[in-house]
Amino acid sequence: HPLHPFLVSLPKTEHHMHLEGSLSPELLFRLSAKNNIPLPSPETDPAFSSVESLYERYSSFTSLDDFLHYYYIGFTVLVHESDFEELAYAYLSTQSREANLRHAEVFFDPQVHIARGISIETIVSGWESALQKVQKEGVDISAQLIPCFLRHLDVKDSERCLSLLLSGGFFKPPNPAEEKPSSRRLEGIGLCSTELDKPPSTWAHIFTTAKQAGITNTTAHAGEEGPAEYITAALDDLHVTRIDHGVSAADDENLMDRLAKEQVLVTVCPVSNVRLRVKQKLEQVPLRRFMEKGVRFSLNSDDPAYFGGYLQSVYCAVQEVFGFTVAQWAVIARNGVEGSWCGEERKRVLM
Ligand code: ADE
């Protein structure tokens, strides 16, 4: 494509990538052996016969929950701080070089790790070491880690997790004298996992408590498999400032107007939507509608190791189908910077 070199060099932000979603089958088998964590036997699930058969299985997910089954098996092999550091380092260093990624906001799911006896501190420390290592190598990248509450577990589990996050001081700067935007260990919260029959309102008190504790950056997965009403509910009941996926918004004209008026950033994951059969084809992801309506969106990879590619391949796939102009790409890039949680100083550098 003639715009390919431009699309590679375009400075990028990514707001919707799950750290555990960057665990490749190769690393899954390697960590399973290293940490002595058995995977399901090939007799129970033939997908675990080899790296190749696992990739094959990943290419035919039938729904979000079908994917989440494999995704949470992947979690079990992540044990040591160095495992999380390796994941984070691979993502940050590869994407900064291959896709000119300049700012990343990366999700993780603490509840599932806590249930296995892995502390939040282990994950956050591994992440911080990786980021420092990449920055020491001279890469100009900023990045934040965002814990997500999980909808497939009872909301009481989210309550316990929020208590641990707050009592552990993760939303305070390591040095209180340094309080400024983006100086905290964790910069915000999200909500993810199973969506159908899990209305956002169930998590309203979690988001209220978080806000009272000074957490202002909030987002939620909404309108992926779920209806447009769940997006409205995320805005009204959770008061989130961002929406993850949000593709169902296109079914509700009033909601589209509201998203545009309130300048809510929608973190769209077009390739993920096709892989999880939210949409049959990339063409059906409502990027053109969003663009015409002035609904701000960024493009994201979601779970790149499971969905066949990282951020650059998402940009290329979108360009192949939507054929955006250089001016339109500039709007997408600018909206991504403006919707980031990195603070005004960093935004000026990224603009
Ligand atoms: N967790 C990881 N990827 C997800 C997705 N696409 N939707 C909901 N929860 C997720």
Ligand code: ZN
């Ligand atoms: Zn996601």
